[in-house]
Amino acid sequence: MAEYEQAYPEDVWRVREPVEVSYEPxxxxxxxxxxxxxxxxxxxxxxxxDGPLVTNVFGSRERIARLLGTNLAQLHQTxxxxxxxxxxxxxVRTGPVQEVVLTGDQVDLRSLPIPKHFLDDxxxxxxxxxxxxxxxxxxxxxxxxxxxxxxxxxxxxxxLHSRGHLWDFFGRSERLGRSLELAVVVGAHPTVLLAxxxxxxxxxxxxxxxxxxxxxxVELVRGATVDVGVPANAELVIEGEIVxxxxxxxxxxxxxxxxxxxxxxxxxxxxxxxxQRPEPVYxxxxxxxxxEHLLMGRVYKEVTMLHRLRETLPNIxxxxxxxxxxxxxxxxxxxxxxxxxxxxxxxxxxxxxQYVKLVIIVDTDIDITNEAEVLWAVATxxxxxxxxxxxxxxxxxxxxxxxxxxxxxxxxIDATAPLTWDAVRHQLPSSVExxxxxxxxxxxxxxxx
Ligand code: MN
Numbered sequence: 409m410a411e412y413e414q415a416y417p418e419d420v421w422r423v424r425e426p427v428e429v430s431y432e433p434x435x436x437x438x439x440x441x442x443x444x445x446x447x448x449x450x451x452x453x454x455x456x457x458d459g460p461l462v463t464n465v466f467g468s469r470e471r472i473a474r475l476l477g478t479n480l481a482q483l484h485q486t487x488x489x490x491x492x493x494x495x496x497x498x499x500v501r502t503g504p505v506q507e508v509v510l511t512g513d514q515v516d517l518r519s520l521p522i523p524k525h526f527l528d529d530x531x532x533x534x535x536x537x538x539x540x541x542x543x544x545x546x547x548x549x550x551x552x553x554x555x556x557x558x559x560x561x562x563x564x565x566x567x568l569h570s571r572g573h574l575w576d577f578f579g580r581s582e583r584l585g586r587s588l589e590l591a592v593v594v595g596a597h598p599t600v601l602l603a604x605x606x607x608x609x610x611x612x613x614x615x616x617x618x619x620x621x622x623x624x625x626v627e628l629v630r631g632a633t634v635d636v637g638v639p640a641n642a643e644l645v646i647e648g649e650i651v652x653x654x655x656x657x658x659x660x661x662x663x664x665x666x667x668x669x670x671x672x673x674x675x676x677x678x679x680x681x682x683x684q685r686p687e688p689v690y691x692x693x694x695x696x697x698x699x700e701h702l703l704m705g706r707v708y709k710e711v712t713m714l715h716r717l718r719e720t721l722p723n724i725x726x727x728x729x730x731x732x733x734x735x736x737x738x739x740x741x742x743x744x745x746x747x748x749x750x751x752x753x754x755x756x757x758x759x760x761x762q763y764v765k766l767v768i769i770v771d772t773d774i775d776i777t778n779e780a781e782v783l784w785a786v787a788t789x790x791x792x793x794x795x796x797x798x799x800x801x802x803x804x805x806x807x808x809x810x811x812x813x814x815x816x817x818x819x820x821i822d823a824t825a826p827l828t829w830d831a832v833r834h835q836l837p838s839s840v841e842x843x844x845x846x847x848x849x850x851x852x853x854x855x856x857x
Contacts, residue, residue: 409462409689412448412475419471426453430524430532433463437694439505441467446699457521463692465598467700472509472707475598476621484726487711494612495619497626499795503640509632516561517646517679521690526662530670532558533661535701536693537592538604539566540636541574544581544588547635550574551604551614553704555661555695557590562679565658566650567672570810573610575673578650587649589634590677595643595691597622606708626707633680643691645686651676664734665807666697702731711760713738717756724753730777735763739776742769746826751797754820763805768821773833785823786829795822 419500421440427433433451440446446467452460466472469479505714510516522532534556542549557565568575581588593600603618615637619625628637634647654676660668667763694700706729714727723796730737738761740753750769757767770776770785790796797820804816825831 409448409450415473415610416474417438419468419474420450422450422452422773424452426455427451427459428821429454429457429521431526433523433651434694434696434698437464437467437698437700441699446471448511454521455530457519457686459521459690460828461521461523461624461690461692462595463694464698464700465691466469466601466704467698469703469706472602473596474702476602483707484711484714487707488715490623490814491617491620491711493620494616495623495625496613497615497619497628497637499637500627500629500640501717503627503629503642504685505640505642506629506632506683507686508684510684511633511680515679517558517564517682518561520644521683523560523692525695525809526668527683528668529661530557530657530659533606533695534558534564534592534594534646535695536601536691538596538600539574540591540593540638541577541588541650542636543577544586545626548611549615550577551600551618553604555659556677557661559656562648564677564679565656565672566675566677567658567661568675570673570674572607576610578675580791581650582652585652585653587678589631589649590647591631591634591636591638592646592648592677593638593642594646595689596639597626597641600626600639600642601693601725602704602707602843605705607705608708631681632683634838638683643688644682646679647681647683648677648679651678662696663807664695664701665733665809667807667809669807671807693694697731697734699731713757713760717753721749721753723749725772726776730779730782732779733766735805736765738764738767739782740767740769741772741774741776742824743772744827747827750822750824751820754797754818754822755799758799758820762803764818765804765808765816766819766821768823770823771825774823782823786821789823789825790821796820 412653431830449464450462473483524532537556539552539554552574554566578588589622599618599621603614615626627640631642631647638645655674657671658674661668663669710727717724726741728739754767772783774781799818802818804811806814
């Protein structure tokens with residue numbers, strides 16, 4: 409945080425007035441987004457708690473790129489190159505995260521500044537918790553996110569992504585009559601959170617992805633009360649177990665769709681210990697359809713989908729999931745060689761990503777990260793009768809409130825121009841364009857300063 413703030417002071421906002429933990433940080437994030445801003449936010453003073461609380465760390469693609477030591481233009485390529493060789497974690501004996509170890513009656517979730525984020529949420533939620541567990545059979549660890557509802561000093565409810573890896577670990581453990589040891593890491597190197605948000609294939613230890621992204625092994629210490637490795641430099645770790653045979657109501661909670669949902673696996677998390685730095689920074693991830701919540705797993709998804717689409721259509725140049733579509737819309741840039749390829753691209757993606765409901769395919773002169781340009785292509789290159797097709801009754805994500813019985817229609821819009829096409833885009837001489845671009849960028853920098 410300190411390094412980032414020093415390098416990019418304009419991209420970090422400090423709120424020095426005391427704020428309520430519940431609602432206020434979340435409201436700041438959404439209000440700033442309304443104003444087209446999404447800085448990292450540090451709330452220095454929290455009413456009733458020791459601060460600080462940090463949120464929106466992952467609220468912009470540009471910041472995610474910078475946190476990885478690259479820039480926006482190189483983000484996808486950098487991610488792909490680094491994760492081509494995974495780097496396993498190393499073990500160390502102790503670390504800052506275990507300078508304070510609280511057990512027994514000292515364990516109190518309510519002493520932490522855990523926000524209630526939205527009006528209809530069932531309570532305070534840990535939204536940033538990286539859940540670390542080990543495969544009961546292979547011992548390999550898995551990192552993932554789950555929403556965690558505070559229910560008591562040493563008790564929480566959690567919902568596991570159904571059919572996710574943690575859900576699978578717990579199911580196999582529970583069938584043997586055993587609870588599953590779990591460590592919830594709050595506040596760690598950004599690569600650990602980005603890795604946890606990546607839906608890596610089964611059997612991949614996400615610590616290896618984090619290591620690959622940061623270019624060196626993640627240092628782990630053994631949990632104080634659970635046999636699970638946790639980052640030695642984390643801010644705090646909540647240790648305990650997902651209880652076998654127990655289910656209790658959990659939710660509702662404001663989800664990525666922008667709607668409150670009570671759908672839950674209703675698991676019970678019983679705490680054993682909290683370990684922490686002496687003065688931990690509490691990290692929050694703004695939930696709901698905040699940019700942060702939508703972007704955390706985005707780079708992984710775009711890199712993976714682009715790679716898989718290109719196995720069939722190497723002339724696909726880029727892929728972008730816009731925040732406006734939550735996880736349901738996707739834009740693809742294609743250097744079309746034959747008519748029908750846009751339709752083929754859409755069909756491929758429908759098969760690969762069940763979340764997707766709308767695919768828009770454009771030519772490579774369109775910047776797919778600019779929604780206004782994508783819609784301009786739709787406006788000027790689409791004849792609905794010929795260029796739109798719908799796939800009915802496909803498997804979808806059930807959190808989509810418009811879906812029925814787990815099924816949804818999928819729509820593709822081919823916004824590429826016909827191969828024989830005589831419309832001419834108005835243009836400027838590229839030398840003039842470049843010169844003016846530099847001049848404007850320089851003026852903007854002066855204005856910002
Ligand atoms: Mn996994």
